[in-house]
Amino acid sequence: MAHSEDEILAGLAEIVNEETGLPTDAVTTDKSFTEDLDIDSLTMMTVVSVAEEKFGVTIPDEEVKNLATVGDAVRYIAQAQS
Amino acid sequence: MTNHVVITGLGVTSPLGGDVASTWEAALAGRSGVNTLEHDWVEQYDAPVRFAGELAVPAAEVLSVPETRRMDPSAQYAVVAAREAWADAGSPELDPTRLATVVASGIGGVWTLLSQWDNYKEKGPRRVSPLTVPMLMPNAPSAQVSMLVGARAGAHTPVSACASGAEAIGYAAQIILSGRADVVLAGGTEAPIHPLPLAAFARMQALSTRNDDPQGASRPYDVTRDGFVMGEGAGIVVLERESHARARGAHIYARIAGFGITSDAADIAAPSPEGQERAMRAALAESELSASDIVHVNAHATSTPVGDMGEAGVIAKVLGDRAAVSATKSMTGHLLGGAGALETIFTVLALRDRKAPPTINVTQPEPDLPIDLVRDVPRDLPAGDVAAFNNGFGFGGHNASLIIASV
Numbered sequence: 411m412a413h414s415e416d417e418i419l420a421g422l423a424e425i426v427n428e429e430t431g432l433p434t435d436a437v438t439t440d441k442s443f444t445e446d447l448d449i450d451s452l453t454m455m456t457v458v459s460v461a462e463e464k465f466g467v468t469i470p471d472e473e474v475k476n477l478a479t480v481g482d483a484v485r486y487i488a489q490a491q492s
Numbered sequence: 493m494t495n496h497v498v499i500t501g502l503g504v505t506s507p508l509g510g511d512v513a514s515t516w517e518a519a520l521a522g523r524s525g526v527n528t529l530e531h532d533w534v535e536q537y538d539a540p541v542r543f544a545g546e547l548a549v550p551a552a553e554v555l556s557v558p559e560t561r562r563m564d565p566s567a568q569y570a571v572v573a574a575r576e577a578w579a580d581a582g583s584p585e586l587d588p589t590r591l592a593t594v595v596a597s598g599i600g601g602v603w604t605l606l607s608q609w610d611n612y613k614e615k616g617p618r619r620v621s622p623l624t625v626p627m628l629m630p631n632a633p634s635a636q637v638s639m640l641v642g643a644r645a646g647a648h649t650p651v652s653a654c655a656s657g658a659e660a661i662g663y664a665a666q667i668i669l670s671g672r673a674d675v676v677l678a679g680g681t682e683a684p685i686h687p688l689p690l691a692a693f694a695r696m697q698a699l700s701t702r703n704d705d706p707q708g709a710s711r712p713y714d715v716t717r718d719g720f721v722m723g724e725g726a727g728i729v730v731l732e733r734e735s736h737a738r739a740r741g742a743h744i745y746a747r748i749a750g751f752g753i754t755s756d757a758a759d760i761a762a763p764s765p766e767g768q769e770r771a772m773r774a775a776l777a778e779s780e781l782s783a784s785d786i787v788h789v790n791a792h793a794t795s796t797p798v799g800d801m802g803e804a805g806v807i808a809k810v811l812g813d814r815a816a817v818s819a820t821k822s823m824t825g826h827l828l829g830g831a832g833a834l835e836t837i838f839t840v841l842a843l844r845d846r847k848a849p850p851t852i853n854v855t856q857p858e859p860d861l862p863i864d865l866v867r868d869v870p871r872d873l874p875a876g877d878v879a880a881f882n883n884g885f886g887f888g889g890h891n892a893s894l895i896i897a898s899v
Contacts, residue, residue, distance in 0.1 A: 428557050428558065429558055429561060429562070430558050431556050431558040452622055452626070455622035456621060456623055459618070459619070459622055462618065463615075468618070
């Protein structure tokens, strides 16, 4: 079953919270993973890995660098699951 | 002497308590931290040994969710103990390039390694966590502790099985004496309570299988002992150059008076009394103390049929029968790479309070036991300038002996 973009955002916020301790309400679509959320590449790979399992999608390693903002990730996951 | 190495902070998480005070109180009361394991995997995998000394306060209760997700339990325990030790030392402000860590592990991140292999088999290679390597590597606890306190003079990890924790503290003292650092966080950690290590140690016939009496299973020097009891946890001490500690007015618990380390070059698993004796004598020689100054020994004494009596003979040979000998693994189980560190802390506290902790479960002591074993209740230790041994011996023929002296 496909998740809505709101559900994906909420799910990503939970993952980021569990991996980094950032509050879920800090994870909004306009935020840059590196610039705003201070997520390093290893943590980003972990977030992606957990998100793949949670949403039943595959995010190829070469795509991860294109996911600059939380919104990019939400849109990618929404399209990948359809 | 201005270059003595002193102990200015203690931290513990153990089967007896989540910190130093609760662990020591339980030890003096002669309580067992060993219990029947309640995990689903015990039945699921038909575990041959169904009890162990699990942490009295689970690490997840005191760490954040990201900390528990990004560190193997072995590193989590080290961080819990290091936080307490560092706070106990007064969280001193100092040059980070003069601060080091030496945190040992016997096995490393075995939970991470095996659970990620499970993930791989069940879900494929993409489900292997990107954090697998930084979590499973045996140096991770030392690295995590170095990040916790900002230690930049070196982060080390001696790996010498069950001698690791004692070896770490000895190395830390040597680092200070070498001039490379003024303060070192040192100790050991282990999180081995997983079906594979339990089965593997059981296959060596090293573990007690007293499944019907977990709390009575660890019984060093008792004629009915049948192996050690696995435990988990960590102990960390803050070691400091004495002049540095005095200059900042730190509380000083005790000093490291001597350290002896030897290898047997004999057998990969069986202990060698000869190597153990050389370690104890080397520590005594370095300390410039005499055997009569030693009032207490925290023995390695794991409750194995062979090991206990070998060590008892060595203690008697080196010290005679005057020292009060305690086998605290009777209460904590055997923390493997964490054991020597936890027991160094017990030794420090025994000197502070002048009370040797009891050895429990010894109902039928070996008839030819050549040492003065402290049984059931604590034993008062003499006043004045005194010292105590802590022994740690490991598979591979590793022998580490520390002498702790009162200040």
